[in-house]
Amino acid sequence: MPSRGSAVFCSGCIDMLRRLPSKRKLDGRQKCTIIGADIPETEIFRGDLLIQSLSGxxxxxxSMYYYDDTGSALFERLCxxxxxxxxxxxxxxxxHHAKSVADMTGPASIVELGSGNAQKTTLLMNAYMENYGPTSYAAIDVNRSILEEAAENLLSITPDLNFTGIIGVYQTGLEQAAAVIGPKLLVCLGSSVGNMYDDELHDLxxxxxxxxALGDFFLVGIDLDKNxxxxxxxxxNQSAILTNLCVLxxxxxxxxxxxxxxxxxxVAFHNKSLCRMEAHVEAMQAQSVNLEKLEFSFCLEKxxxxRTEIxxxxxxxxxxxxxxNHGLNPVHHWTDSDRRCAVCLFQIVDK
Known part of the structure; x- marks a missing residue:
């Protein structure tokens, strides 16, 4: 296990957490529809699935447990x-290429998986608004406050935008977003598909x-393998360490x-054989952990x-x-100047 990828939680980390900026809130003049606010969080953060993964x-x-308010703020800091x-x-x-994406897809409603605060999405929305006028945008995320921040970021730039926030996991969010009428561009940035295991990616x-529908597009950000x-x-780095430990x-x-x-x-290290980074939290001493609301306990050895994320x-x-293999045909891809990452455009060609 590489020692270089290890760090512990410290009092200085607590001070940093206290200095995190508070989330901004939409004012009453801004247009924002949130779907799923009445869904119990127990249906999103399912205790039975957590017990299963902690028992494995x-x-x-x-990785969804990264994104409460504190985790979302830390991730923004990490960026x-x-x-x-x-x-x-x-x-x-x-x-450099948002306009090319818009040119290739034609007018479309945009649906984003794991929108976060939508800072990068504003670049895409600007291209679609410039090309086609008012555009509909649906953002799917497990965190309501981050959806409200995404709405603020986008509506401050494109006030005529039709913004819908969908609280939920990818599967339930997609079921809601599929009801949008007309051509659609599904977006998943930040290499979020890279956080999925094989079965999760295949299910998605x-x-x-x-x-x-046939002809709809899927725009995906990926991280290319590297040194x-x-x-x-x-x-x-410090923000990554905090983000990981705050899952607990x-x-x-x-x-x-x-x-x-x-x-x-x-602990985070490059697993070269599986072409992935892995993040973990390591017990520094033997201990017993109890999650009282789930009536679940387990013991950890020193x-x-x-594992918290791949x-x-x-x-x-x-x-x-x-x-x-899943009926999505590659249309085009773009890389950054250092060829570290890629954004890939696919189209559904087979049902």
């Missing part, structure tokens, strides 16, 4: 880290092909847990790790083949 070997936690190239590379691609692509030093630097804090408040983050170490680093040819 290796133990794991779904500003010098070593975290992904945000800047993808923004560069969209700044199957759902897209089933729910969306270990670059990758490990991106996922071992999320479980504590949501499920009345007793994780002691000071007794865990952040040095035992819980981040695929892909080969473009293999990636295209996976999509083609």
């Amino acid at each position: 070997s290796p133990r794991s936690i779904g 500003q880290e010098d070593s975290y190239y992904l945000f800047r590379a993808e923004r560069e691609i969209l700044a 692509l199957h759902s897209i092909r089933s729910l969306f 270990s030093d670059i990758l490990e630097a991106a996922y071992n 804090q999320h479980l504590n408040w949501r499920f009345d847990g007793n994780f002691n983050v000071f007794q865990f170490r952040h 040095g035992e790790m819980i 981040m695929r680093k892909v080969n473009l040819h293999t990636f295209n083949e996976t999509f083609m």
Whole structure:
């Protein structure tokens, strides 16, 4: 296990958390529809699935637990880290090629999976508004406050935008978004598909092909495989460490847990054989963990790790083949100037 990818939670980390900016709120003049606000969070953050993943070997936690309010703010901070190239590379691609995407798809309603605060999406929306006038945009995310921030970011630039926020996981969000009438462009940026295991990715692509229409498009951001030093630097800076360890804090408040983050170490390393980065939290001593609301307890040995996220680093040819096997045809792809990342456009050609 590479020691270079290890770090512990410290008092200085607490000070940084206290300095995180509070989320901005939409004012009453801005137009924003939120769907799913009445859905119980227990249907989104399912305790039975968490128990299953924490009982597995290796133990794991779904990456959706990164994105409570604190985690979302930390991720925004991560995107500003010098070593975290992904945000800047993808923004560069969209700044140069968003109009090309709009030209290739023609007018379309935009649906985004895991929208976050939609900072990069504004580049895409500007291109569609310039080409085709008022455009509909639906953002899918598990966090209501981040959807409201996305609405503020977009509506401040394009006030005539028809914005709909959909609270939910990808599957339920896609079912809602599929009801949008007319041609659609589905967007998934930030290499979010890289956080999925094989079965999760296959399920997503199957759902897209089933729910969306022939001729609809899918725009996907991916991180290309590269040197270990670059990758490990991106996922071992201070913001990445905090983001990872705060997953345990999320479980504590949501499920009345007793994780002691000071007794865990952040570990992130490049798994070359599987072409992916992996993030873990490692127990620094033997301990018992209880999630009271789930009536679930388990014991950790000293040095035992819980996997919190995978981040695929892909080969473009293999990636295209996976999509083609699900009836999505590669149309075009663009890379940043350093060829670290790519944004790929696919079209549904087979139902």
